Amino acid sequence: MNNDIIINIEDVAKTYQMGAETVHALRSVSLQIRKNEYIAIMGPSGSGKSTMMNIVGCLDTPTKGTYLFENENVATMNDNELADIRNRKIGFVFQTFNLLARASTLKNVELPLVYAGVKKDERQQRAFAALESVGLQDRTHHKPNELSGGQRQRVAIARALVTKPSIILADEPTGNLDSKTGVEIMRLFGELWKNGNTVILVTHEEDIARHAHRIVRIRDGMIESDTINPSPAEV
Amino acid sequence: MMGISEYFESARIAYQAIIANKTRAFLTSLGIVIGIFFVIMMGWFLDGLDNAFDKTINAIGTDMLYVDKWSWGGSDDWRSVQKRKPISYQQALEASKKMTTAELVAPHASKWGGKITYQGNTLGSVSIVGVTAPFVNTPIGNLKEGRFFSETEDVHSVEVVILGYKVANAFFPDRSPLGEIMRINGRKFLVIGVVNKRGTIITDFIDNQVFIPIQTFMGMFGTARRGVQIAVKAGSQELLDEVREETRVIARQVRNLQPGEEDDFTINESQMFRDEISTLRLYVWGIGIGLTGLSFFVGIIGIMNIMFVSVTERTKEIGIRKALGAKNRSIMWQFLVESSTLCLFGAFIGFLLCATVIFAITSAFPDVDFLTPYVPLHLLFIASIVSIIVGIFAGLIPAYRASRLDPVEALRYE
Structure with missing residues (x-):
């Protein structure tokens, strides 16, 4: 087994029961992602892209197939084991930022460390360092509603980074931003990748996906194509 | 194990949630406020009652027996008690001579509704008690000043x-009555002593009496139909059983009772007040527990309801926390801490309310000695524990529901 492989998905399917009807969100998907890849998962709405993201992000488990995350079988894990994997190994960045409105920037970034049981002093130090790395060291005591959209997303990225996760999973990270701010955020992802992080973008926008080095297209619950991007966009 | 950091995180969230919705938090915890109020008021009242009870026992004497036609306890059949012949002075004297185990035997007789006059002022309904000289050694005869005869x-x-005490205070609030001449039912008496305050809420009458020599008493009021009581001091509580037994045997002798005949007297003792007190306690408890239970019931429903609202309002937040690695029990814990913090907050308000009411009552009725202006702090401790438990109980179902939310669904919630 190649130790470089972080994510190893083998013949994974996911079905939902919608009343009397069975919905095949994913039919059969196999995918391997290596350390320090920069990959985009693309697809129109209804393609199974979101289901794919939920499974890759360990928010959900497949109905069928195996999913090894750094050689641990995630497919058969219970709620708490999944929570632990998400906490330690996955950094989420969402389209709607998903910050806690009542908490300060610093508290928001500290949150994953709270669940990891990190002591307060270390927690604050690490959260501050993460905010520094996204250029928000002078916004630590602001509430999310006192920040611009781009700043909020950078807080979310700091929160994703703070646990030093194995992958950063970003779901339409620029979907709620104007294009200029979107470019800034994409530049940040580029830097993260250069610093050795593994970045997974989930998007339906070609403009965003072209930053990635590998593009996986999903349609009707299957992988339609899995190609190397010969000339990733630089910003 | 739950990390300590997670605990503080939960407490912080709970605190913020309450601060963010002050009015809502207050209204929600009103049931708990009232429940805690009843519990503490009840505890306070019972504490006062217990204190009064202890004082009463001490006033009467824990090693004292009082042989009387009448029973204090009310456990004997009232009609048959009424038919008993009074104990005569001769019988009392005879009994006193025969007793060997008791430290002291003191016959005494009472006249209710006596009238005391001093310089034109009259005090009615005072008990005039005829006693023998050794009465000074009983708890009731304890002197504050002066001497006994x-x-x-x-x-x-x-x-x-x-x-x-009360009589002395009524006529001579700011000076000693010693050496004064007072009229008792028209006859002149020289005041030679004052006894200590002994009365309590239960035995208020003790302070409202005067003591004169029993021979003088009988000269004034006669003896024929008048009952005499015999105070018997055992000397210590250990001797009480032995002395009670001898008292009974001798009392039966002097009353000429045949074997098999029922006692036609009662040996009263301080323990008899326990019956009365325990009945009263039971009533207070019953009412208190009933009201408390009802308020807590309403309180629990209120808190449960608001917790369901809180869980729904924060579905998205729960999704975010779960995505960031919160385990089910962390979410559950968070909401349990919130509901018990809410209850604890109610308990503190209830406690403040109690303290206010207690001080208001005691300053309004300063003479009622068992209403003491003290706030039972140990009850605050109990109230806090109870409210935390109530909070956990009320929050259990909403918290469980929150903890089981599917992170994918919860994140999608708007």
Whole structure:
């Protein structure tokens, strides 16, 4: 087994029961992602892209197939084991930022460390360092509603980074931003990748996906194509 | 194990949630406020009652027996008690001579509704008690000032009086009554002593009496139909059983009872007040527990309801926390801490309310000695524990529901 492989998905399917009807969100998907890849998962709405993201992000488990995350079988894990994997190994960045409105920037970034049981002093130090790395060291005591959209997303990225996760999973990270701010955020992802992080973008926008080095297209619950991007966009 | 950091995180969230919705938090915890109020008021009242009870026992004496026609307890059949012949002075004297185990035997007789006059002022409904000289050694005869009369003075029916605390206070609030001449039912008496305050809410009458030599008493009021009581001091509580037994045997002898006949007297003792007190306690408990239970019931429903609202309002937040690695029990814990913090907050308000009411009551009725202006702090401790438990109980179902939310669904919630 190649130790470089972080994510190893083998013949994974996911079905939902919608009343009397069975919905095949994913039919059969196999995918391997290596350390320090920069990959985009693309697809129109209804393609199974979101289901794919939920499974890759360990928010959900497949109905069928195996999913090894750094050689641990995630497919058969219970709620708490999944929570632990998400906490330690996955950094989420969402389209709607998903910050806690009542908490300060610093508290928001500290949150994953709270669940990891990190002591307060270390927690604050690490959260501050993460905010520094996204250029928000002078916004630590602001509430999310006192920040611009781009700043909020950078807080979310700091929160994703703070646990030093194995992958950063970003779901339409620029979907709620104007294009200029979107470019800034994409530049940040580029830097993260250069610093050795593994970045997974989930998007339906070609403009965003072209930053990635590998593009996986999903349609009707299957992988339609899995190609190397010969000339990733630089910003 | 739950990390300590997670605990503080939960407490912080709970605190913020309450601060963010002050009015809502207050209204929600009103049931708990009222519940805690009843519990503490009840505890306070019972504490006061217990104190009064202890004082009463001490006043009457824990090693004292009082042989009387009448029963204090009310456990004997009232009709048959009423038919008993009074204990005569001769019988009392005979019994006193025969007793060997008791430290002290003191016959005494009472006249209710006596009238005391001093310089034109009259105090009615005072009990006039005729006693023998050794009565000074009973708890009730305990002197505050002056002296008791001697046996010689008793034999010669001298007109001297020892005042009860209340009587002395009524006529001489700011000076000593010693050496004054007062009229008792028209007859002049020299005040030679004052006894200590002994009365409590239950035995208020003790302070409202005066003591004169029993010979003088019988000269004034006669003996024929008048009952005499015999105070018997055992000397210590250990001796009480032995002395009670001898008292009973001798009382039966002097009353000429045949074997098999029922006692026609009662040996009263301080323990008999326990019956009365325990009944009263039971009532207070019953009412208190009933009201408390009802308020807590309403409180629990209120808190449960608001917790369901809180869980729904924060579905998205729960999704975010779960995505960031919160385990089910962390989410559950968060909401349990919130609901018990809410209850604890109610408990503190209830406690403040109690403290206010207690001080208001005690300053409004300063004379009622068992209403003491003290706030039972141990009850605050109990109230806090109870409210935390109530909070956990009320939050259990909403918290469980929150903890089981699917992170994918919760994140999608808007």
